[in-house]
Amino acid sequence: MSQIAIKENELIYSDLCENTFSERIKKAKLLKGLTQERLALLTGLSKSTICELEAGYRDNITRDTLIKLLKILDKDILCDDYLTYILNQEENIKNLISTYGKTELCTLFKVHRSTLERWHSGKYQLPKEKFNLIKKLNSKDHEI
Numbered sequence: 001m002s003q004i005a006i007k008e009n010e011l012i013y014s015d016l017c018e019n020t021f022s023e024r025i026k027k028a029k030l031l032k033g034l035t036q037e038r039l040a041l042l043t044g045l046s047k048s049t050i051c052e053l054e055a056g057y058r059d060n061i062t063r064d065t066l067i068k069l070l071k072i073l074d075k076d077i078l079c080d081d082y083l084t085y086i087l088n089q090e091e092n093i094k095n096l097i098s099t100y101g102k103t104e105l106c107t108l109f110k111v112h113r114s115t116l117e118r119w120h121s122g123k124y125q126l127p128k129e130k131f132n133l134i135k136k137l138n139s140k141d142h143e144i
Contacts (some may be wrong), residue, residue, distance in 0.1 A: 022056035024080070028073035029054070042069040060135065063087065065127055082131045092119040109133060 029039055038052065040047040045068055052058045052066075063086050069078060085092055096105055097120065106113050109130055118124035 007012050019082075020056060021059065021078075021080070022054055023060060025050075025053050025069070025073070028069075028077040031077070032073060034072070039069075039072060042072045060128070063089070063122075081135070082128055085131055085134075086125055089126055090120060092123045092134075093126070100137075108137070118130070 011078070028038070033043070036047055036050045037100060039045075040050045043050075045065065048059075053061065061083070066078070066083055066087065079087070086129070093116070098114075101107070102116055106116055107128075111130075115124065119126050119130075
């Protein structure tokens with residue numbers, strides 16, 4: 001795609017909303033001048049996956065899918081706080097464990113120790129509701 005076409009897309013699509021993942025993926029795709037078919041081809045994802053993400057039928061995106069999309073699309077548009085967190089989930093969980101300890105975290109999150117271990121190793125993706133608890137923990141730490 002030519003630089004002129006990219007600049008034109010920036011003018012046309014820069015004001016699009018970015019509140020939901022659906023809106024963010026549409027905006028990032030349009031700014032790159034890509035169709036669903038082309039994005040699917042470039043990422044190795046199916047066209048139906050791209051369509052479902054854009055339509056908002058899939059609210060939860062896996063890290064593997066996100067990484068494929070980020071090879072093509074702009075991270076600053078695509079990622080909210082949660083998606084940025086899961087990109088570095090292992091390191092983030094490691095930091096939480098060093099701050100709070102495994103026992104306290106398991107109690108706070110109401111999960112078994114093995115679940116915490118799987119989040120730490122990256123075998124399980126941290127659910128969004130647990131991320132929201134982490135945000136609350138972090139905001140309480142900053143209030144003190």
